[in-house]
Every structure is written in structure tokens, then in C-alpha cells.
Amino acid sequence: MITGYSWIGGRRGAGGGESWQARNPATGDCLEPIFHSEQSVDAAVACADAAFSEYSAVSDASRAVFLRTIATHLRAAEVALVERVGLETALPPDRVRGEMARTCHQLELFASAIEDGSWRQRSEDAAEPGRQPQPKPRLVSERRPLGPVAVFCASNFPLAYSVIGGDTASALAVGCPVVVMAHWAHPGTAGIVAQAVRAAVDECGMPEGVFSMLYGRGNELGGQLVAHPAIRAVGFTGSRRGGRALMDIAAARAEPIPVYAEMSAINPIFFQRGATGDDAMLDGLVASLTGGIGQFCTNPGLLVCLAGRDEEALTDGLRARLKDAEPGVMLHRGIWENYAEGVARMEKLARDVVRHPLSDGRGCQQVFACDAETFLADKALHEEVFGPSTLIVVCRDEDAMLAVARGLEGQLTASIHGEATDFSRRLVAVLETKAGRLVWNGFPTGVEVCASMVHGGPYPATSDGRSTAVGPYAMDRFTRRVCWQGEGWWI
Amino acid sequence: MITGYSWIGGRRGAGGGESWQARNPATGDCLEPIFHSEQSVDAAVACADAAFSEYSAVSDASRAVFLRTIATHLRAAEVALVERVGLETALPPDRVRGEMARTCHQLELFASAIEDGSWRQRSEDAAEPGRQPQPKPRLVSERRPLGPVAVFCASNFPLAYSVIGGDTASALAVGCPVVVMAHWAHPGTAGIVAQAVRAAVDECGMPEGVFSMLYGRGNELGGQLVAHPAIRAVGFTGSRRGGRALMDIAAARAEPIPVYAEMSAINPIFFQRGATGDDAMLDGLVASLTGGIGQFCTNPGLLVCLAGRDEEALTDGLRARLKDAEPGVMLHRGIWENYAEGVARMEKLARDVVRHPLSDGRGCQQVFACDAETFLADKALHEEVFGPSTLIVVCRDEDAMLAVARGLEGQLTASIHGEATDFSRRLVAVLETKAGRLVWNGFPTGVEVCASMVHGGPYPATSDGRSTAVGPYAMDRFTRRVCWQGEGWWI
Structure with missing residues (x-):
């Protein structure tokens, strides 16, 4: 009672x-x-x-x-x-x-x-x-x-x-x-x-x-x-x-x-060259983006890929999977208001990739994009939008991708997709200092409750x-x- | 060079x-x-x-x-x-x-x-x-x-x-x-x-x-x-x-x-009934008090004993051993000035047990005393006097001793002398929450560098x-x- x-x-x-x-x-x-x-x-x-x-x-x-x-x-x-x-x-x-x-x-x-x-x-x-x-x-x-x-x-x-x-x-x-x-x-x-x-x-x-x-x-x-x-x-x-x-x-x-x-965390996913086109990966990504109407602390709010074919495959794959997405009721009014405010901020600072109208109290997956230079120059793009919204950061080359990694605030998680290369090692060396958990060819949502789990990360992901x-x-x-x-x- | x-x-x-x-x-x-x-x-x-x-x-x-x-x-x-x-x-x-x-x-x-x-x-x-x-x-x-x-x-x-x-x-x-x-x-x-x-x-x-x-x-x-x-x-x-x-x-x-x-810490030593009279203990205590001219972070700045025979044995033992103590040069002028200020504070708030004149830049063991009620009522008596100065707190019974333990700030160490009794257990249960290291029938100075050592303790002994x-x-x-x-x- x-x-x-x-x-x-x-x-x-x-x-x-x-x-x-x-x-x-x-x-x-x-x-x-x-x-x-x-x-x-x-x-x-x-x-x-x-x-x-x-x-x-x-x-x-x-x-x-x-x-x-x-x-x-x-x-x-x-x-x-x-x-x-x-x-x-x-x-x-x-x-x-x-x-x-x-x-x-x-x-x-x-x-x-x-x-x-x-x-x-x-x-x-x-x-x-x-x-x-x-x-x-x-x-x-x-x-x-x-x-x-x-x-x-x-x-x-x-x-x-x-x-x-x-x-x-x-x-x-x-x-x-x-x-x-x-x-x-x-x-x-x-x-x-x-x-x-x-x-x-x-x-x-x-x-x-x-x-x-x-x-x-x-x-x-x-x-x-x-x-x-x-x-x-x-x-x-x-x-x-x-x-x-x-x-x-x-x-x-x-x-x-x-x-x-x-x-707060935006849980970046880095796509190495050629890693954005796989159907199973894209299905998994969409499930991770939209699970719980984006209201998980490990929700991926940042997708980092290379310009050209990789960007195209990622945006096409997301568009195809998200165009008919249905809105879902968010946890409470305050969360929805913050979400709507965050989406409005992204609208001003980044370009549209997948958009859905904002209906009262409900969230539906939004995807924005900008280039690495824009992202690095504006801290407002680093702020978490709690709910179903994600930002694609397009990098002209691997150095720009490393610069994005270095420019991040503390995160709960950072994920990397693709083949193991020298570049992966360099990326991991940076991301190790930024996140509590690194995920290899997987997605950050679904926190395993087990001995080796770290659900934490440098400030502002956590206070400690x-x-x-x-x-x-x-x-x-x-x-x-x-x-x-x-x-x-x-x- | x-x-x-x-x-x-x-x-x-x-x-x-x-x-x-x-x-x-x-x-x-x-x-x-x-x-x-x-x-x-x-x-x-x-x-x-x-x-x-x-x-x-x-x-x-x-x-x-x-x-x-x-x-x-x-x-x-x-x-x-x-x-x-x-x-x-x-x-x-x-x-x-x-x-x-x-x-x-x-x-x-x-x-x-x-x-x-x-x-x-x-x-x-x-x-x-x-x-x-x-x-x-x-x-x-x-x-x-x-x-x-x-x-x-x-x-x-x-x-x-x-x-x-x-x-x-x-x-x-x-x-x-x-x-x-x-x-x-x-x-x-x-x-x-x-x-x-x-x-x-x-x-x-x-x-x-x-x-x-x-x-x-x-x-x-x-x-x-x-x-x-x-x-x-x-x-x-x-x-x-x-x-x-x-x-x-x-x-x-x-x-x-x-x-x-x-x-900062005053590293209390608690003497259970009958534990103040042993010659070897008193020799060890004086060595711990005076080592490094009292300038160790684990220096015992507080001796807690029971009124009557125990107090008498402790004060007599310290007087006999410290009456001819020689002053020693302190680490630097600022430390001596703080020491002199601390000794002056104790002079006002507590009674003399063993006193030596303050000579410029030099410290010599001072021993003061007060009763448990006075100690608990005045936080100025809880402040560390860095250098050779210690305060005896006299308790009318074991309950007063427990009250003193409960009234302490965080400490690097807390020591207990005497036989293992039910009272020891009660005292340890309190002191565990106050100090990083508990010492049984020993002295806090001489920090062993080994795997099990804890040289730390609740604030203000340490920040963390x-x-x-x-x-x-x-x-x-x-x-x-x-x-x-x-x-x-x-x-």
C-alpha cells in the first residue's frame, strides 16, 4: 500500500x-x-x-x-x-x-x-x-x-x-x-x-x-x-x-x-574505415539508439565516421531504418522538455539527417550531422541530449577522428567498430583516458552486471x-x- | 650541484x-x-x-x-x-x-x-x-x-x-x-x-x-x-x-x-585500567613522544587514562622520564612559531604536568592535562600541536573514555594499551570509525612500509x-x- x-x-x-x-x-x-x-x-x-x-x-x-x-x-x-x-x-x-x-x-x-x-x-x-x-x-x-x-x-x-x-x-x-x-x-x-x-x-x-x-x-x-x-x-x-x-x-x-x-555522457561510437555498411551492425546500432526511447545513460549520442562512402552508408542505413520510427512516451515532463530543448539546440548547430516532428511528451529518434571541425569548435555539440537524438560527426581523415577523440569530455563508454589496425591502437590509447568502458565491435547499451564491469568514467560522466x-x-x-x-x- | x-x-x-x-x-x-x-x-x-x-x-x-x-x-x-x-x-x-x-x-x-x-x-x-x-x-x-x-x-x-x-x-x-x-x-x-x-x-x-x-x-x-x-x-x-x-x-x-x-592528527593512546604503570611501556611512550622532536604525523598528542592511580602512574612516569629532557632544533622557523602558539593555547586551556621553557627555534616535550568533560567541551583542545607537546585526558570512568573516543575527529592512528576485555571491544568499535590504523599495546610512530599498512584516516587526518x-x-x-x-x- x-x-x-x-x-x-x-x-x-x-x-x-x-x-x-x-x-x-x-x-x-x-x-x-x-x-x-x-x-x-x-x-x-x-x-x-x-x-x-x-x-x-x-x-x-x-x-x-x-x-x-x-x-x-x-x-x-x-x-x-x-x-x-x-x-x-x-x-x-x-x-x-x-x-x-x-x-x-x-x-x-x-x-x-x-x-x-x-x-x-x-x-x-x-x-x-x-x-x-x-x-x-x-x-x-x-x-x-x-x-x-x-x-x-x-x-x-x-x-x-x-x-x-x-x-x-x-x-x-x-x-x-x-x-x-x-x-x-x-x-x-x-x-x-x-x-x-x-x-x-x-x-x-x-x-x-x-x-x-x-x-x-x-x-x-x-x-x-x-x-x-x-x-x-x-x-x-x-x-x-x-x-x-x-x-x-x-x-x-x-x-x-x-x-x-x-x-552525463554521449558515449561515442567510432567507425573505422569501411565499418559503417554492414546490415547487422546497422540493426544493432538502431536498437542501441532507440532502446528505452534513448533514455539510457549509455545511449550513443555521438557517431564518428569518415567522410565519403562511410558517411553515406551510415546515413543511408539510419534513414532506411528510422524513417518510419514511432514516437514513444518519455519518462516525465521535465525530461521531455530538456529533450526538446536539446533537439532545438542541435537543429541550430548541425544539419538534419533523420528528423521526426516533436510531439508533446514523446520522443522519436533524431539524427543530426556536422563535420569534425564544427564539433571541436563548439562545446554545445558535446552536451548530452538525454533521449532519442544522436549526432554524426564526419571526419575527413583518421587524424581528424583522433582529434575528435582527444576533444571529448569524460564518458561512460566509447566504442570502436571495424578491423584491428595500427589506427585502432592509437584510437584506443586516447579513448582509454576518456571512458570507463571501451567496447569493440559492439554497442554500449546493455550494461552487464558482472565482476569486470566498469560503469563509471572521468568527469562529467561521473563525479569520481x-x-x-x-x-x-x-x-x-x-x-x-x-x-x-x-x-x-x-x- | x-x-x-x-x-x-x-x-x-x-x-x-x-x-x-x-x-x-x-x-x-x-x-x-x-x-x-x-x-x-x-x-x-x-x-x-x-x-x-x-x-x-x-x-x-x-x-x-x-x-x-x-x-x-x-x-x-x-x-x-x-x-x-x-x-x-x-x-x-x-x-x-x-x-x-x-x-x-x-x-x-x-x-x-x-x-x-x-x-x-x-x-x-x-x-x-x-x-x-x-x-x-x-x-x-x-x-x-x-x-x-x-x-x-x-x-x-x-x-x-x-x-x-x-x-x-x-x-x-x-x-x-x-x-x-x-x-x-x-x-x-x-x-x-x-x-x-x-x-x-x-x-x-x-x-x-x-x-x-x-x-x-x-x-x-x-x-x-x-x-x-x-x-x-x-x-x-x-x-x-x-x-x-x-x-x-x-x-x-x-x-x-x-x-x-x-x-593533521593527534593520534590518541587509550590506557585501559591498570595499563599506565609499566616501565617498559613508559619508556616506549616517551620514545614515541619525543622521536623526531615530536615532528611526526603519527606523534601521540593525546593520552587518555582513568582518574586516580592510573593518572598518577602516568604523570609520575612521564615526569621522571622527561624532567631533564633537552630541547631540540625544530625543522624550520614557521613550525616553531606554530608550536609556540599551540603550547600557549594549551597553557590557557589545560593544567601543567611536565613543562620546559620555550627556547627560540627549539622544542622540548610539554605535557598538559585536563579532564574528559573539559576536553569534550572545547574543540581547541582537539587541535594538533605539531611538535613535542601532548595532552593527558583524565576520565572518571570507562564511559567517559568512550565518550572521548566518540568525540574525536578523524585520526591517522589510535592506540589501546592494556588487557583484552569487553571494554576493549567497545572502544575498538568506536576507534575503527575514527582512525586509519589501530595499534594494540604499541605506539603509533614508526610507520611500517608494507602491504597491509594504512597510513591514512578520516578527515581531517587526510582529505580522503x-x-x-x-x-x-x-x-x-x-x-x-x-x-x-x-x-x-x-x-
Whole structure:
């Protein structure tokens, strides 16, 4: 049942701040119930802080059971979630079920990683009592949880990067209590998921404050949360402006804290000579461009090819496949407005390749083009247009292609198509410094949840290019290594 | 030969900024030659940036040889260094030789860690081409260097945390070019060390820009360096004010970068009931307090004991051992002035236990005391007094001791003496969240250079409590994980 009130540990919040209703993006209709912004984060953070010492001492095995129990309760809510997510985000049932499976898989992946203790990355140096000129003491070090973590939900992953998504799951896995800020656009979804998490907290007898979820319209409450002295780290998925605002708040604190914000990327795909004409490749490209109505953080917003035949094959191939594309309802009004603004910007700065009229609240694949010199000269062409829009950058030769690579901002991904050549090596050497993940003859969408995944990248792709938001290394973000010196009972 | 000019890669800087001479802290005399501040960091950073792609592609084996060659050239300069370090810092020959050995050991430790490739922390997921509903691609991820790194030298470790100290060595180890800011108080030492590093660059045929060293009086040039867009990370050892200033500059950049600043700590030692009277313990404590004239970052500035017999045994033991202590020359005038100011602050806020008159430029162990309530009520008592001064905090019972532990800021170390009891466990649970390293029945000074060491800790001990400045994990600071997806020739 969705009550419209926050969870402060196991209690309901009192609201008292701004109220609002979610809207169905397909119809514009208001959805029941009314949601009530909390007025302060203090109670939730105090609750998380109070839970930290107990929760961080819970055994790895018990935390693993807790994560698996959350997955069980989440699965039990699948029917309700498919309906509510659909109403609040226009995501189709199959996508919601897929995202649900991924969310549960993440919980189980983290559960496995803590069961075997590998998350601790234990290191041990034996004592050398006879060493000269002085004895060496025994030293052991391991990772330990940072403390209460604030997590901000993503608009585009209402399950996998929201209330119990990758950030929350990885923080809970290592022993950090979490205070979640629900996303204003899918508060009902957040309510259903939070109820599942709370049920698992109760069933597993975890400390009450291990999980809270706050409703808050606007940015005020989120800013309070990041500034709160008891919060020790932040996870965020959203816009560059939003992420940077949180980074700045965190950096200005008396004690600055780490912020892991996944923000913006245009995920370039580089086509080496002769690599643009293959039908299977073009089919795959179109699927990657249009999947989720272009609303994935790994959506390819930049296609870099050589002038002449390659450009022709690419534009012809895209035109043929996209000319009858149907518009799809975007996640929420604000996203559509930003999309429309971005498309208008591209219209001014680049030439049309494939265009569809902008219909209210709906996105349909737009393809623009410009040459490398134009691209390099205008930073506005480097900005992400979140949604179905991509820019072809046409290079007169391979040097221009390398210059485009060098001119890029930080990216989540960079892909290369074609044969392995000396040029590929030079391109890879540049792209390695620009992106968290390089894809060879493939597409960036469809982030594999596995040990070797890096879903991160240099700023502005993320706030912290040393981190990944997907895979077991995501847990490292919420830990620090602690060392114990001396023979002792303690470790 | 010490020329007084910066190294811009393999060339000498032109100076042109403020000039100054080092002073012998024992006599106040100016030392030859004159040092010339560079006017801009641009040439050195451009040089480092140009070297990055080549240097990051140098094989692990060749970088290891480079580090070992630096150590060889450094050892060849030992006689000159013992003399010059002594003149510039008043550190005695044995200490300089010990620090020299440690500096070379660090270089060799990092060399070993890169020779076996372990620094890359490679992870591999095999492809599953037959997986349903979609195939799993092959994914490999490894750590890669961040790019050019700025390193600021420490006043108190003119070798081990200066020009080719732990920060520079760990950055070079993973493939990052380094631009060093020399410390104004020991510029001649910096010149000798830089010459040794440059000789190794030439001998090993490394790219010219892999190492530069800038002279700059004042904070202007260092601020420029941290703000420079091509600098990707910062290592710093020094004051809390200095470190925070660099953190703020780095956080305000268009692309914020990580800062690893080791700043300030009072390294509390907790004495459980009955643990203050042992003679061997008291001898060890006094050695830890007075070593290096109290000018170690791990110097114990806080001794926490129980009222009554324990307090009496501790104060009697310290009085007996410290009453005839001789003053020693401190590292430089600025450090002495801050020390004198800190001692004056303690005089006002706490009672005397062991006092020695303040003689110009010299420090001699001061011991103050106050009760737990006073300590907890006044943050000025939590501030580090860098140099030989310590504060005994007297607790009426174990609960007060726990309250003191909870009231602490972030620390590099926290030590506990006594028997293992339930109380020890409670104390450790608190101190784990406060310090990077816990020491059981030992002393925090004498940082072991080994795999399990954590020389770090929550703010304000360092800017980034997730990192260590000592041991092979120090290399992680200058890397990010990159993932390669797809069957390919490339990894």
C-alpha cells in the first residue's frame, strides 16, 4: 500500500513539506495518492547514524541473507510494480520485469560477494620479532564501511538505480545504513519498493535505522541530506547539473565526503574505415539508439565516421531504418522538455539527417550531422541530449577522428567498430583516458552486471572517475581500509 | 650541484618569480645558493601532459627498472644529502640515513608491485555466447594511470615524503608523470634529489616530461598547479589549512580532481585500567613522544587514562622520564612559531604536568592535562600541536573514555594499551570509525612500509579517508579501473 509518507526507519514520516502527485506521462493525469515532503532529514539521518555501529557489526552471512530477503520481498511485489512503474514512467511491462530481474540479480551478486568475504580485501603481514634494527609488528588490514550513505534515485531506472538499486544495495552490502531520497516522478514505485525493504528489515531483525526513505519535492531536502554531518557518502544518478550541485555541497562541508554521481555522457561510437555498411551492425546500432526511447545513460549520442562512402552508408542505413520510427512516451515532463530543448539546440548547430516532428511528451529518434571541425569548435555539440537524438560527426581523415577523440569530455563508454589496425591502437590509447568502458565491435547499451564491469568514467560522466556503479567493485565506494597493528585478540 | 632553478622536464626553469634562500634552523644563517621561484606552472604541466601517453604505455618491467635506477642514483647522493638535509632541517645524520633507506625501500616496494602486475588488479569475465536471453560478452578490466599528478613536499620528511617520496614514487610506478612542488624550507635537498631523478630519467630513456620539479615561494604557484586542467590528481603532506586550501581549489575546478592530502592528527593512546604503570611501556611512550622532536604525523598528542592511580602512574612516569629532557632544533622557523602558539593555547586551556621553557627555534616535550568533560567541551583542545607537546585526558570512568573516543575527529592512528576485555571491544568499535590504523599495546610512530599498512584516516587526518599514503595500496590513488568489452586484440 502506498501511503504517501516517508519511512523514518520503521516509522512513517509526518510530512508537512510541499505535497504533490505523480503524473502519468502518457496522459498527463494525476495519480493517487498525494505525497508529502518531509520537512527535515534529521530524524532519518539520526536513525541511520544510531544503527551504524550495530549494522556494521552484523556478520557478512547475515547481511547476505538480508539482501536476499529484500530480493524475495521485491519479487513478491512484481505485479504491483509492473503496474505502478508503468503508470508513473510509461515503461512497458517487459522492461519493468527485466529491470526487476536485474535489481534482484544485483542484490544477489552483492550477497555472494559478501558471503565469501572478498569485499574485505584482507591483507596480512606476519610479525618478524627478530628483525633488525627493529622488530616488525603483525599488521592486518581490511575494508570497513564508511557510515550512513545518502542515495538519490534515478528517473530512468525506477528499480535498478532507485530505492533498492545498485547504490543502496552496495552500501547495505558492506554495512552502511542508507537514507534514500525518492524520485519525485515515481514516488509510488518508491513506496512499494520501500515497503518491501522494510519487510526484509523486520524479517531479518536488522537495526531499525538501516533503511529510511524520504519524500521531498524540489532540491531542498536532498541538499540538507548531503550537508548533514552524519552522512558519510553519497550515491546519485541523474543530471550533470544536479550531480555537480551535490558535489559542491559535499566539498564545502566541514568534513568533505565522497560523492558518487553518475551524470552525463554521449558515449561515442567510432567507425573505422569501411565499418559503417554492414546490415547487422546497422540493426544493432538502431536498437542501441532507440532502446528505452534513448533514455539510457549509455545511449550513443555521438557517431564518428569518415567522410565519403562511410558517411553515406551510415546515413543511408539510419534513414532506411528510422524513417518510419514511432514516437514513444518519455519518462516525465521535465525530461521531455530538456529533450526538446536539446533537439532545438542541435537543429541550430548541425544539419538534419533523420528528423521526426516533436510531439508533446514523446520522443522519436533524431539524427543530426556536422563535420569534425564544427564539433571541436563548439562545446554545445558535446552536451548530452538525454533521449532519442544522436549526432554524426564526419571526419575527413583518421587524424581528424583522433582529434575528435582527444576533444571529448569524460564518458561512460566509447566504442570502436571495424578491423584491428595500427589506427585502432592509437584510437584506443586516447579513448582509454576518456571512458570507463571501451567496447569493440559492439554497442554500449546493455550494461552487464558482472565482476569486470566498469560503469563509471572521468568527469562529467561521473563525479569520481575512479569508481564503478555496477558490479562488485561498486561496494568499494562505501568502504575504507583500516589497519590493525600488533598481536591481538581483535582480528 | 644545486643551481637554484626548477626542472621543467630535462631543462632548467628560468625563474623570474620571488627569490629566497634556505636557512639553517639551528643558527638562523642563510644557506647558499639563491632559489628562484618559477612564474608559471604551464611549461612543466605541458611537459608532463605530453609525456603521459608515452609513459603510460611503458612496460611494467621498464617502469620498475626506472624506479630502481632512481634509488641507485639517490644512494649515490647520500653523503651530499646527509649534509644538506642536516643544514636545512637540523635532522641528525642517522635520521637522514634512515629516511634515505626508507625512501629507497619505498621505490623498490613499488617496483616489485608493478613487476608482478598486481597493481593492475585485473579482472576477467569470459564470454557466454550461448547465454539466453542474450549472449554475455567477454569483459576484462584493469587499473590504468590517471594522468599527470602534482606532488607537494612535506617539511618533516625531506626525503621519504618529498621530491621522490611515497607520493611521487607511487604515481610514477603506475604510469603517471609527476610535477613536484619543492618545499621552501629544504630547497637544496630538493635540488639534489631532483638531479638524481633526472639522471635516472635519462639513463632509462624515459620520456622527458615524466618528472619536473618547481621552486615557488608562497602558495601562488601551488594553487596554479592544482587548478591546471591537465593535472589529474594531487598528493600533499602538510598542514590542515594548506591541505584544505588545495582541496577547495580542486573541488572548484571545471573538472574536479582527487586530492590526497595528509594533514593533521593527534593520534590518541587509550590506557585501559591498570595499563599506565609499566616501565617498559613508559619508556616506549616517551620514545614515541619525543622521536623526531615530536615532528611526526603519527606523534601521540593525546593520552587518555582513568582518574586516580592510573593518572598518577602516568604523570609520575612521564615526569621522571622527561624532567631533564633537552630541547631540540625544530625543522624550520614557521613550525616553531606554530608550536609556540599551540603550547600557549594549551597553557590557557589545560593544567601543567611536565613543562620546559620555550627556547627560540627549539622544542622540548610539554605535557598538559585536563579532564574528559573539559576536553569534550572545547574543540581547541582537539587541535594538533605539531611538535613535542601532548595532552593527558583524565576520565572518571570507562564511559567517559568512550565518550572521548566518540568525540574525536578523524585520526591517522589510535592506540589501546592494556588487557583484552569487553571494554576493549567497545572502544575498538568506536576507534575503527575514527582512525586509519589501530595499534594494540604499541605506539603509533614508526610507520611500517608494507602491504597491509594504512597510513591514512578520516578527515581531517587526510582529505580522503579511503586512501593510504604508505604501502602498495598507495598506488591505487593514482589509478582508475577501465573495462574492455568484446573479443579483441586489445587486452
